[in-house]
Amino acid sequence: MASTKMKIKKSKSGGYEVMVLAKHPMETGLRKDKKTGNKIPEHFIENMEFSVNGEVVAQANLGTGVSKNPLIGVGIPNAKSGDTVTVSWVDNKGESDSAEKVVK
Amino acid sequence: MKRRIFLKGSLAAGTLAVAAGAGMLTPKSVLAAAWPKAAFESETEADALNAFFGTSDAEQSDQVSIKAPLQAENGAVVPIKVMTSLTGVEGIAICAIKNPRPYTTSLRVSAGGGGLYSTRIKMGQTSPVHCYVKAGGKLYMASQEIKVTVGGCGG
Incomplete structure (x- = not known):
């Protein structure tokens, strides 16, 4: 179910920018199931880690206020062509996924 | 010897x-570091900032810029991009002031990271969005009002 897509593009301010699209419901815990009337429990990505060549450069903290299927962009100014960028996330239920790509 | x-x-x-x-x-x-639970569960902006940055004293700065729509048609998906020309960025946080829990998302940056963070957030109603950047031990901010026609915080 889980799928994570990653795209690396050149940033205008120099360096590169990583865009990550993670497929995730990001439930707030406030929404109700229309059929049963029960609240749908919270289910959201907590942490998303970005690393270049195995070294963590940034960690995004997400919450229920982030949209469904989050699209997260982060700058990696020091990355060079040929570097490996890895992204991994963990949600509040312990599910996780990751993606890897080499900078062109 | x-x-x-x-x-x-x-x-x-x-x-x-x-x-x-x-x-x-x-x-x-x-x-x-673990997910900053205290910040996400705070109901006021100042509490959240104290929990995440350790301070809520922020200075308005031209070097923090926000790219976001003036009017969002759908509150469930509001694209926000924070950019900064400051050096030594340590963290970036986004708060939608009138959401039940204003603290929406944040980014911790280490030495190799940069001052750019983009995401899509949910907004319950028209509200200013404050973006904070911590750089060199100081907190800087910028804000923008975003009009929301249809809220997107569940219900």
């Missing part, structure tokens, strides 16, 4: 190894 020199040498090497080990470990231990 020779033995002394050898001892000195090995001691120095030992300290170096320890220093290198510590240096290697620090950035990891900072970044591997």
